[in-house]
Amino acid sequence: MDLRIKCIEEPANGDYTPGVLNLIDLDNIDMNALKIGEIQAMTGQAAYEYIKKATELCLAHKADVLSTTAINKESLKLAEVPYIGHTEIVGALTGTKNPLTMFQVRNLRVFFLTRHVSLRKACDLVTKDSLLTFIRDCVKALEVLGVKNPKIAVAGLNPHxxxxxxxxxxxxxxxxxxxxxxxxxxxxxxxxxxxDSVFYQALNGRYDAVLSLYHDQGHIATKMVDFERTISITNGMPILRTSVDHGTALDIAGKGIASPVSMIEAIRLAVEYAPNFKRES
Incomplete structure (x- = not known):
């Protein structure tokens, strides 16, 4: 690949011609201490600092969208970063109490009523009040992304x-x-x-979004359509954020065989939604 890296201080100083990768170097990695493919506190701290910098650029209107790649939660913990991942970090930096996650693959959009809880607890969390609030939040999120008067479907919890x-x-x-x-x-x-049918119907254009009631219900549906192109979009914040939906794959670090497909798709979706995105504050 014919690629030139240009170190810059601000996005406005970048060279955006093809073949140029603009980099804001925070100089927070000791290359002599870096161990490729290993979890280190240094890399966890560096990741946090880069996320913080990127978020600040978006809040200052110096960047339009934040597109994040994979992050290692263990490295964050080693660095004593008080957040478990991107969503929590960006949520704290933007003052967002309840960020709303949406998955998108092709034209299938999926929201999640419950996420990182046991299946047994997820069933208990399906209540009229929680679902009604969730529905309203999802409609607002879609409208912020530029989807006007969205048609929504709610997936069933039990068989049939x-x-x-x-x-x-x-x-x-x-x-x-x-x-x-x-x-x-x-x-x-x-x-x-x-x-067993609602996600297929949405994929074929019947609905603008499906409201999944628990984690795996929506994850399985989207990733079976196209695992590499399933992208996470965080809603409910004053900035637009898209992200890959895979891990750091430390087992293949430095081998040059990692797929760029998910990152490309995250950037593509960011560009697609950016013109219509309405900042919430």
């Missing part, structure tokens, strides 16, 4: 969405009442729809 209470009552007791109340306020929403 519970079959009117035969296979679980969460849909009857919580999901349906939340959907009906949201619809009464003018939101274009349907559900619950069986999770």
């Amino acid at each position: 969405s519970g079959e009117h209470g035969l296979f679980g009552t969460e849909e009857v007791d919580h999901v349906i009442p939340a959907v009906l109340e949201a619809k009464a306020t003018g939101i274009d929403i349907e559900g619950p729809i069986g999770a």
Whole structure:
């Protein structure tokens, strides 16, 4: 690859012609102490400082979008960074209490009511009130991205969405009442729809987004469509952030065989949404 690296102080000083990679060097890595493929406190601290710098540039309107690559949570812990990952770091730096994660692959967008909790607890967290608030937050997030009057589907929790209470009552007791109340306020929403079909329908253009009720429900659906091109978009913040959805792959570090596809897609989506993104503060 014919590539030239240019070190700059500010984005405005960059050279944005093809073949030039602009780099803001914080000079926070001791190359003599760096161990390729190993978890180190030094790299965790450096990663945090770069995320902080990039976020500050976005908040200062010197950059339009933050696109993040993989980060190693163990290295953050070794560096005693008080956050477990990108979302928590950027959320704290922007004063965002509850960042909202959306996955996108092709034209399939998926939001998650619950994420890093056990499946048993996730079922308990499906309540009418929590779902109604979630629906409203998702509509707002889509509108901030430029999706006007979004048509939304809610995935069912139980097999066949519970079959009117035969296979679980969460849909009857919580999901349906939340959907009906949201619809009464003018939101274009349907559900619950069986999770075995709703993602396929959205992928084919029937819905602008699907609201997944638990972590793996939405993760499996998006990653089966295209694992490398499933991108995470963090909503509810005053800045736009896209991210790859894979790990650091330290086992292949330095070998030159890592795939750039996910990073390319994260940048592409950032460029796609940036013109319509409406800052929330």
